[in-house]
Amino acid sequence: MIPVLEIGGTHVTAALVDLRDGVVCRVRRPLNAQGDATDILDALRDTAASLPTVPGARWGVALPGPFDYVRGVGLFTGVGKFDALCNVNVRAALLKRLRPRPAGIVFVNDAHAFLTGEWRVGTVRGHRRAAGVTLGTGVGSAFITDGRICENHRGIPPEGRIDLTKIDGLPLEVTVSRRAIIARYGDPAADVRDIAERAREGEAKAHHVLHDTFTRLGAALGPFLVNFGATALAVGGTIARSWDLVSPALLTGLTAGGWAADDAHACENRSQPGAGKIFGEDKTLQARLASSASPPRGLNALRIARADEDAALIGAAHAVTHNHPADQGV
Structure with missing residues (x-):
């Protein structure tokens, strides 16, 4: 243990x-x-x-x-x-x-821990080259080849960090981060979760802020995925819980950036937080992996993280071993 x-x-x-x-x-x-x-x-x-x-x-x-x-x-x-x-x-x-x-x-x-966990048990399982982004207080990213994290590979950002890149000449997190979304929305009492709820309720401003933010992220990320040859992108983090709002905008941006992906809504169900084995009492992890579906053919795969927070925990344990x-x- x-x-x-x-x-x-x-x-x-x-x-x-x-x-x-x-x-x-x-x-x-x-x-x-x-x-x-x-x-x-x-x-x-x-x-x-x-x-x-x-x-x-x-x-x-x-x-x-x-x-x-x-x-x-x-x-x-x-x-x-x-x-x-x-x-x-x-x-x-x-x-x-x-x-x-x-x-x-x-x-x-x-x-890195998140993507390693997703490679072991989640939505990028079986893909030779894949990437992951985490959307929370800031934006984290990682790129993986055959189970090994790549930090200095042709075609990816410095250290594999999308946050070290720029959008419109400014650091990426000036546009894409929790504090950036709140600042752009203009109500310091509203967190991203509140803004997402208002967008679902039909508020145009809230919808525009979120859609534009994640479209820009996709457009910035797309060329790196193309150059790296990634066939799957896993998205996790607290903001990704608003997947119904994040995925259409991200898909639009990724497409504009040259990385054609499949329908982001056709995704795996993510595990829910809580105690207990995330794979069920009747299956070991190895049995689950043996029964995993093959990677999708044709378009690249844009998916919300299947293991979500568990992915980072599993990735941290993987690093120990x-x-x-x-x-x-x-």
Whole structure:
């Protein structure tokens, strides 16, 4: 059993993962990414402490960048979250706080963990080359070839990060991010979920803001998918829960960017948060994979993440088993 933490801009999730059976148990709690370092680190400790103990285990920790994943040191500055962890040795802090003391800690980019999990169990299973984006506080992205994350590959953004690109000469997250959507909508009391509800109720302004935002994201992402040769794109994150509004706009933008995809609504059902094995008590993960359908033929596949948050948890556990022990921190 592999203990993991998945850290986002508004939450932290602790889980135990069995790479055959999936996520065995999970605890999710809110997290204030604008808090001071002690508060953030203590929140991670308290969430982790809610899990059954696994003495002598190595932990996997998935979190967004900028972060030095080898040294375990935060590089956050000017990104609107976790600024208090800039230059903080998060590995040392967690080794001190977690009980029983871990044998080591492996850090992995949250988008990399997400896509790795989706490659193992989700909607990009069976695709030789695929990509993933996470839509939450910011925009995360990753590209994978035969199960290996690509960070420096011809045709993809620097480090595989779409957030390092620009739209209309400005950083992408000035246009596509939680704070960008709220600012453009003009009501600071409304979160993205509220804006989505207003769009569903027929409010033209809310619909326009969301449609234009994700059309622009698709147009920016499309050429990279073409150059990389991706045949599938998995989309996850909290904003992706408004898939009925995100997918048509994203599909329009991807098509404009040259990446022709199939009907985004013909997607797999995503798992729901909660305790228990995400694949059911009567199937092991290997049995599920053996029965997976072949990749779609013809058009590329645009899909909401099947495993969703579980994908990042599974990807973090995968990193523990596939990283060299020297990179795991003791």
